Amino acid sequence: MSIDYDGRRFRALGGGDGVCAEYHQHGDLVWAVFEGGHVRRGTVTGICDERGVLRLAYTMVLESGEVIAGHSTNTPQRFGGALVLREVWERYGEQAAAGVSYLEEVCATEPTGAAR
Template sequence: MEKINYHNKRFRAISNSKNGEVDAETFFHYRQGGDVIWATYHGTNIKMGTITGIVKEDSSLVFTYQHVNLNDEIMTGKCISTPKIDEGRIILSENWEWTCKDLSKGESIVAELVQKDNLTPIF
């Protein structure tokens, strides 16, 4: 597989562990410069979040995240995301861990939002 460029890619969460705050209404906007990635995200339970990390040689992502939830708590964690390409879009399988509160772990899947017929973004 050719190395993935995540710059300006948009994603939506499609599943998450119960102990996570990301849900199906959480949207991510990734950017990339060299092997550094960063993103912003927001959703039902998240007012504003950021991601900062590295793109590995195999296109996997290693990053930390932080966000402000609806209770005005600052939540932090770390994640490893493994990509696959499915019908032309990037699917990220994520293994994450809170670095705050109960330090629990979880799994999520986020999928790239692609343009239908190269005209209209799918959200």
């Protein structure tokens, strides 16, 4: 599944936490900025392969002042025509953790729920 991520926006499946990311792409290079909910600001940067799989590094600053860093592999899936990313992530440092999240694409005209 070849995907151009440039200009696409994603949020947690169901819009849960109010965090929304806007992606950009140039060739295989992909990056995004995200904020909302408990996240003051975050960024991801990485590579997109020919199947649309993203391999990303991320950093974010939370409202609490905590700084978090980690990496993820995001695999695109289609659910009823909607683009969803299955995100397998790992966080580094004192708050080390790992898990799986799902991100849904948000239409440009749809509210994101972002606090900013």
